[in-house]
Amino acid sequence: MAELPRGSRVFVAFAGLLRLNGFAVAPEQTTAFLSAVKLLGPRSLDDIYQAGLATLAPPPERRATYDRLFDLHFRGREAVEGPGAEDEEVVRLQEEGRGEDETPLTDETKESGLAAARNEALVARRFEQRATGDALRRFAREARSRLPRRRGHRRMRSRRGPFADLRRTLRDSVRSDGEVLRLGRLKRRPRPRKVLLLIDVSGSMKARTEDNMALGHALVQAAPHVEVFTFGTRLTRVTRPLRLKRREQALSAASHLVSDWDGGTRIGDALQAFLSVPRFAGYARGAAVIVISDGLERGDVASLRDAVARLSRRAWRLSWLTPLATGPGFRPQTEALIAIAQLVDDLESGGSTADIVTHVLSLAQRRAA
Incomplete structure (x- = not known):
């Protein structure tokens, strides 16, 4: 078998990298990719990128993953993790401290989904195909007329x-x-009033992550001005993939965009990162802000309190929905929830989709903070 020319090895290696990450790339596509690159010159990396899109044909729902692999392969790792590249959709939280006292993310911790940790774990997640529940059907039917509005x-x-x-x-x-x-x-x-949904996807919220993402998709489909972010050890804007009409396709695209599923919990750092990006912070101004998180903070509680105070001043109303609120007489017990209890307008149950739907549909009857 003839050895590949040295100049073409990097392009063949990129096709192999795509196959390792689940992309269906046939040998004929690799050959077409080499021919397209040769035809274009190429004069810049953009020519190579366009040649790859035309010949390797990544599916639309995995375009974000394709772009990240392209940057990783042709521009180097620093291009993906640099501050300029991740400011668009993903913001990685800065790790502080040495972490000797942190709980390691063992396999048992990931399976239970009950323990909170600060360590970063970059994993992929696949969502199962589920039938639409009664709560989501009710939400889709009533959302357009019952979501909050402004003059x-x-x-x-x-x-x-x-x-x-x-x-x-x-x-x-x-x-x-x-x-x-x-x-x-x-x-x-x-x-329609703007709605900002912040979903905790850390390990301690593992049992609720799929249902919360399905609710985020239903909210994006029902209202015109909705922004959805996930946070754990990274802040990720998932509004764009959730705009896809089919829920399975939208959640699949979001699963490839978010890389910190079931990882650590640093809520304060995530909210500070959200407020530090002017474009992101503008989404909260005058909006109904809904945070779905258990509040099991592993970072600095003072940072969380400061971020929630700043977010509350920007928002029309700030709601914090936690699975720990099991009844009307709920009193916060964790250090983080106690710190922010006086700063949020609503601290209510987020333990089921029905509870969250009921709260969101009742926002129109509540007065501004």
Whole structure:
């Protein structure tokens, strides 16, 4: 068998890297990839990237994974983990301290999903195909009419409004020979309020992760201005994959984008990272912010308290839903929940999809903080 030319080995190795990560790349596609690169020159890495898209044909739901592997292979690891690259969708949290007193992420800890740790564990996760539950069907049916709204700047006709509709009044007066019989009124048109959903995907929330992600997908499909982030040891924006209409396809795309499933818990660092990116922090301004987390913080509680205070000042209303709230008489017991209890507007149950759906649909009846 003839040995490959030295210049083509890096491109053949990239096709092998894709196959190792679950991409279906046939030998004919690898040959076509080499031919496309030869045809384009190439003059830049963008030419190689476009040649790969055209010949290796990564599926749309795995485009984010393909891009990360391309950057890792052709630009080096520092290009993927540099601050400029991850600022777009993924922010890695800075590790502080030496970690001698941290609980290691053993196999038993991952299986139970009950213990909180700070260590980072980068793992892949596959979501099972499940039937849509009653709570999600109810949410999809009622969300458009019951999600919170705000007054917009545009005006609409109203029987009783604070503004006079002079245009309509003058037009109607023509029919009565210039006599004004009734003064038209206007009011501000209601618009959907922004919703920001922050989902804890750490190991201690493992049992609820799939249901919470399914709820995030239903929320993105039901409302126009929704942003969804996951956090554990990294902050990841998953709004884009959740916009896919089919839930299985959307969750599959999100599973390849998020890399810290079932890992450590550093809530304060995640919220600080969210607020440090201006584009991300803008999503919270005037929004109904919903945090789904058990509050088992393994980082600095003072950092968590400061981040929640800043987030509360930006939000229209801040709700913290935790599986630990098992009843109406719930009193926070963990250090983190005690620290933020006075800063959040709602500290309620998040132990089931039905509880979360009921709370989200009731936000419109609650007053602004």
